Amino acid sequence: MIAQLVIDGxxxxxxxxxxxxxxxLGLAILRFANFGYAELMTVGGYAALTxxxxxxxxxxxxxxxxxxxxxxxxxxxxxxxxxxxxVASDVVVFRPLxxxxxxxxxxxxxxxxxxxxxxxxxxxxxxxQPEYYSREIQMAVLxxxxxxxxxxxxxxxxxxxxxxxxxxxxxNHTRMGLAMRAVAENTPLARACAIDPEMAIRWTWIVxxxxxxxxxxxxxxxxxxxxxxxxxxxxxxxxxxxxGGVGSIPGAVIGGLLVGLAENxxxxxxxTSYKATVPFLIMxxxxxxxxxxxxxx
Amino acid sequence: xxxxxxxxxxxxxxxxxxxxxxxxxxLSVAAAEVVALLGPNGAGxxxxxxAVSGLVLVMGGSIRLDGTELVGMPxxxxxxxxxxxxxQVQNVxxxxxxxxxxxxGGFAAPRTVRARIAEAYExxxxxxxxxxxxxxxxxxxxxxxxxxxRALMTxxxxxxxxxxxxxxxxxxxxxxxxxxxxxAAGGVGVLMVEQNVKAGLAAxxxxxxxxxxxxxxxxxxxxxxxxxxxPRAFLGEQVFAA
Numbered sequence: 001m002i003a004q005l006v007i008d009g010x011x012x013x014x015x016x017x018x019x020x021x022x023x024x025l026g027l028a029i030l031r032f033a034n035f036g037y038a039e040l041m042t043v044g045g046y047a048a049l050t051x052x053x054x055x056x057x058x059x060x061x062x063x064x065x066x067x068x069x070x071x072x073x074x075x076x077x078x079x080x081x082x083x084x085x086x087v088a089s090d091v092v093v094f095r096p097l098x099x100x101x102x103x104x105x106x107x108x109x110x111x112x113x114x115x116x117x118x119x120x121x122x123x124x125x126x127x128x129q130p131e132y133y134s135r136e137i138q139m140a141v142l143x144x145x146x147x148x149x150x151x152x153x154x155x156x157x158x159x160x161x162x163x164x165x166x167x168x169x170x171x172n173h174t175r176m177g178l179a180m181r182a183v184a185e186n187t188p189l190a191r192a193c194a195i196d197p198e199m200a201i202r203w204t205w206i207v208x209x210x211x212x213x214x215x216x217x218x219x220x221x222x223x224x225x226x227x228x229x230x231x232x233x234x235x236x237x238x239x240x241x242x243x244g245g246v247g248s249i250p251g252a253v254i255g256g257l258l259v260g261l262a263e264n265x266x267x268x269x270x271x272t273s274y275k276a277t278v279p280f281l282i283m284x285x286x287x288x289x290x291x292x293x294x295x296x297x
Numbered sequence: 298x299x300x301x302x303x304x305x306x307x308x309x310x311x312x313x314x315x316x317x318x319x320x321x322x323x324l325s326v327a328a329a330e331v332v333a334l335l336g337p338n339g340a341g342x343x344x345x346x347x348a349v350s351g352l353v354l355v356m357g358g359s360i361r362l363d364g365t366e367l368v369g370m371p372x373x374x375x376x377x378x379x380x381x382x383x384x385q386v387q388n389v390x391x392x393x394x395x396x397x398x399x400x401x402g403g404f405a406a407p408r409t410v411r412a413r414i415a416e417a418y419e420x421x422x423x424x425x426x427x428x429x430x431x432x433x434x435x436x437x438x439x440x441x442x443x444x445x446x447r448a449l450m451t452x453x454x455x456x457x458x459x460x461x462x463x464x465x466x467x468x469x470x471x472x473x474x475x476x477x478x479x480x481a482a483g484g485v486g487v488l489m490v491e492q493n494v495k496a497g498l499a500a501x502x503x504x505x506x507x508x509x510x511x512x513x514x515x516x517x518x519x520x521x522x523x524x525x526x527x528p529r530a531f532l533g534e535q536v537f538a539a
Contacts, residue, residue: 175407178393182401185392188352191372192382194405194451297392 003145005264011153011222013240013260014160018215019233020240020252021167022208028184028247029204032107036089037212038230038237039118043085044213045220045229046122048078049131058134064151066136067221074133078213086209087202089114095198115231123227131225133217156218163214164253167207171249176203184247232276236263239279243286245296254294258282301325302363302486303349303455309357310341310348317356318344320510326455331477331487333497333518336507337531342490343385345507346457349488350382351375362455377405381453385460385490388444391433395424398432398443402450410450417446421476438469445476449485456480458489462496474500494531498522506530 019041026034051074052058059068093110102110140148171177182190183200190197219229226232240259244251259279266278286293303326311318318341326332334342347353349360351372360367367375376382390398399417403410418425421442427435435443441461448456458477462470470493477500481487491497498504504521506514513530514521521527 175404178397178401179404181393181397182390182404185390186387188372189384189387189390190401191352192350192376192384193401193447194373194376195401196371196373 002265002268003147005267006261007143007147007149009261009264010257011149011157011260012264013257014157015215015219015222015256016233016236016240016260017253017256018160018163018211018218019237020244020256021249022211022215023237023241024244024247024249024252025180025184025204025208027241029180030094030107030201032104032111033238034111035108035234036111036115036118037208038234039115039122040082040086040209040212040230041216041219041233042122042225042227042230043118043216044078044082044209045216045225046126046131046227047081047213048074048217049126049133049220049225051077052133061134061136064139064141065155066138066150066152067134071133071221075214075217078217079210082213082216083206083209085118086205086212090201090205119227119231126225126227128227131220133221133225150222153222156222159214159218163211167211167249170207176200180204180207235276235283236260236279239283239286242283243293245293247297248293248295251293251295300364302328302330303488304361305345305349305358306361307358308345308348308355308360310344310353310355312344312353314354314356318353318510319348321358322507322511323358324505324512324515326486326488328454328486329481329484330503331481331489331501333494333501333504334488334490334507335494335497335504335527335531340507341510342507343459344510346382346459346488346490349375349455349457350380352382373405376451376453379451379454381448381451381456381485383441383444383448383456383458383461385463389432389435389440389447391431393432394429395432395435395443396428398447399424399450402447405451409452413450413452417449420449420479421446436469437464438466438472441465441469441473442476445473445480449480453485455486455488458487460490460492462491462493467496470496494527495522 022037026037055070058071061068093114094107097106097110138150138152140150142148171181179195179200180203182193182195183197187197236259240255241252243258244255259282262282263275263278266275306323308319308322309317322345336342344353348355351370355368362379365378390401393401399414400410403413423439424443424446432443461473465473477487498518498521501518504518505512506527508530514526
């Protein structure tokens, strides 16, 4: 049973890790806790769903998976739409506030407002009922230790690893990644290097929006799509970012996996209905015992 | 008379609009000239450097680089226009490698960045040896060298150095000053804030003493070093521009 919980925890943690990277990028570069970020996951998931509904499904299922090849196109649509929504939210809401010298607290409140707007727009369009990309039946794969995993879940894990490799490459081997890292560490010095912080901020929104869309779509694929899914994931995402250390991408990944594992393993000692409190307890312990997180500087 | 490389006229600048630190400063720097900007604490030396780089508010006056007005230009554009700026503190990216620091310095000129990095390694072999080390792993003197090399990546016409010898051993400071002389010999104008008056003037062609936000002495470094008005200016006594 423990092995099954560990695998389930890692799968949950993978999606949390993707979202936590977006949160930690925001904290490091945008320099505020963006409580609207989790809604970008919802937007991404539903943007992909819109493409699937318009096409009339995801196509014939691929091998052991529950979905067809069109889901890749739908995911691409979700990534682009969410990146655009993220940039638009900066242009309309956050950039004007930055230019007026607004402090982090003002930006946090603004992000709360934006979160409400995005969530309710999704709610208005799609309603409260859960949605799925596909309702095809999958056969669980039996792993050593009597662990059962759905093929979709294994794919989610593989896609998460690929996304992390792509992100590492972007940050370490491109001009834009260098600019983002420079602005995150020392914005005045980045300016003195002729790096335009606004450009780095724009790319941060694009990258974190795309990551959010990916996390939202993968969550929708393995769980279900609901308008409040972002709101429900907000606490685990922030816990993972804080646990990993603000600004640390490896930290966000490890934090995400640890939060996913802790949530799932908690059912061994806590009633299942208390599972949602686990991220809060981890965050509290982190603030009390190690405020800088595991990898924070 | 030739047009100076940097020409500042009646500059008023500071961090808040109603509290100027630089209060009507006029000065110039020629190409290939090293000018030491001296003065007591709080005189506005660093603020003047930041004003040229576009990092503080400019409330009045003009700053021209080769005739191009810099006032109102964002920092990244001023840097691209030919300014190299080395701040006094936090002047390297501690989480980036030496090579990444140099790449960041050359951000405005991506096509020539490889050639510029090769030049930086040739000029400062220590950087080549430590190219994979993080900026935060360097000693104070090594960081200063990296900061200067980083500022040179865009091939600036004017280099602004804010206390390059601060916190360095005398030997390391001399090495930094020697590097500055070498950079100026290549045609780059250097404006250098320095607290160590003797060493700063010894490394410079000219010295300017700033008191309460405006220059009160301006003259050749050799004669300024022996000028009796120099210590008086530092003590806050009234002196007059030479």
